[in-house]
Each structure stands twice: as C-alpha cells, then as structure tokens.
Amino acid sequence: LAKTTQPISMDSYEGQEVNITCSHNNIATNDYITWYQQFPSQGPRFIIQGYKTKVTNEVASLFIPADRKSSTLSLPRVSLSDTAVYYCLVGALLSGGYQKVTFGTGTKLQVIP
Amino acid sequence: GAVVSQHPSRVICKSGTSVKIECRSLDFQATTMFWYRQFPKQSLMLMATSNEGSKATYEQGVEKDKFLINHASLTLSTLTVTSAHPEDSSFYICSARVEGRGEKLFFGSGTQLSVL
Numbered sequence: 001l002a003k004t005t006q007p008i009s010m011d012s013y014e015g016q017e018v019n020i021t022c023s024h025n026n027i028a029t030n031d032y033i034t035w036y037q038q039f040p041s042q043g044p045r046f047i048i049q050g051y052k053t054k055v056t057n058e059v060a061s062l063f064i065p066a067d068r069k070s071s072t073l074s075l076p077r078v079s080l081s082d083t084a085v086y087y088c089l090v091g092a093l094l095s096g097g098y099q100k101v102t103f104g105t106g107t108k109l110q111v112i113p
Numbered sequence: 114g115a116v117v118s119q120h121p122s123r124v125i126c127k128s129g130t131s132v133k134i135e136c137r138s139l140d141f142q143a144t145t146m147f148w149y150r151q152f153p154k155q156s157l158m159l160m161a162t163s164n165e166g167s168k169a170t171y172e173q174g175v176e177k178d179k180f181l182i183n184h185a186s187l188t189l190s191t192l193t194v195t196s197a198h199p200e201d202s203s204f205y206i207c208s209a210r211v212e213g214r215g216e217k218l219f220f221g222s223g224t225q226l227s228v229l
Binding site for chain 1: 117119147149156157158159204206207208217218219220221222223225
C-alpha cells in the first residue's frame with residue numbers, strides 16, 4: 001500500500017481557498033487517490049476521488065500531476081463548517097478482492113473567522 | 114444511496130462485560146466491511162477486514178478472540194468487544210465498499226465505547 005504524507009495541520013480564514021497536498025511517492029498503477037473529511041465523533045465522509053489529471057465536484061477539486069506521486073485537494077471559499085480533519089488515501093479496492101485501506105495521519109484544517 | 118448504519122452511537126459498560134456493535138448496509142450489499150478504531154486526536158487504525166460468509170482477517174496486534182467479528186449476511190457485520198477493559202475505550206467505525214460505486218468507502222457514524 002502506498003504510504004501518504006500530509007501536513008499535520010493548516011489554518012485558513014473564512015472565504016479563502018485552501019489547498020492540502022498529499023505525497024504518495026510509491027503509488028501503484030491500480031491505485032486511486034481518495035480524500036475523506038472527518039468531523040469529531042463522526043465517521044469519515046467521502047469528498048472526492050481521482051486517478052489522474054483533475055477532478056471537480058460540487059464541494060472540491062482534486063489535482064493530480066502526471067507522475068501521480070502527489071495530489072492536492074482544493075476547497076474553494078472555506079467556511080467555519082469546513083473545520084475538520086482531511087485524509088488522503090491511496091489504494092485500490094479490487095472487485096472480488098479484499099485489499100485493505102489504511103489511513104494516514106490526516107490534516108487538521110482550522111478555519112478562522 | 115450507499116448508507117452505512119452503525120449502532121449504537123454511544124455505549125457505556127462495566128469492565129468485564131461484552132459489547133456488540135452493529136454495522137448495516139441499508140441500500141446495498143456489502144461483501145466486505147472494514148472495522149477501525151480511533152483514539153482521541155489520532156487517525157483511524159484498521160482492526161480487521163470482515164468478509165461475508167468467511168472468517169475476518171485481523172491486522173497484526175489485534176486480538177481476534179477479544180474483538181469478535183461476524184459477517185453473516187451481505188448487509189450486516191458485527192463487532193463484539195469481549196470482556197471489555199478500560200483500555201478498550203475508543204471510537205469504533207465500520208465502513209463498506211459499494212460495488213459499482215468506484216473505489217470509495219462509505220462509513221458508519223461510529224460508536225463511542227466507554228468502559229468503566
């Protein structure tokens with residue numbers, strides 16, 4: 001499984017764009033990059049997933065360079081409710097297989113009014 | 114869609130008792146579920162992979178006789194903490210992969226276990 005490295009914490013003011021970068025130097029060919037958000041005392045929630053290039057949905061964008069050794073989660077115009085821990089996961093849940101998914105340290109984002 | 118329901122959300126028990134935590138997939142079938150535990154201000158730690166109809170696969174250092182996992186149907190996996198001790202107090206979370214929904218996991222809301 002590809003090990004991931006993220007900043008432990010980040011602070012941002014409300015209304016700003018936040019970019020959280022994750023390093024995964026030994027990502028495998030079949031691996032996807034997935035980001036989850038977790039609030040205290042809740043289970044993680046899926047944010048976005050990508051394999052290569054750029055992916056955008058209603059809440060975030062995910063930028064993946066050609067070598068796929070890193071990825072950047074971009075949250076536009078954050079609000080106080082975006083204060084949470086963000087996890088970058090790299091792996092593949094193969095159909096019919098049981099490849100496990102393990103979490104790294106995550107990035108604690110604190111949004112400041 | 115893809116809702117994972119986990120119960121109870123919070124449980125307090127006496128030392129030496131057993132506690133069962135249920136994880137249900139409400140609108141899909143889950144052949145595989147994962148169980149995690151999380152201590153305060155720490156990341157999720159994978160405990161075991163629960164496979165429907167077969168024995169669970171435990172991570173190194175996780176006592177399979179203490180943390181009993183049963184995945185008897187495609188919609189239900191249970192984690193039983195046997196003879197609980199205060200050091201077992203933690204936040205337990207289950208998750209499942211949804212067939213056809215890509216390489217993503219859906220998580221339950223978690224169970225906060227407090228052993229007195």
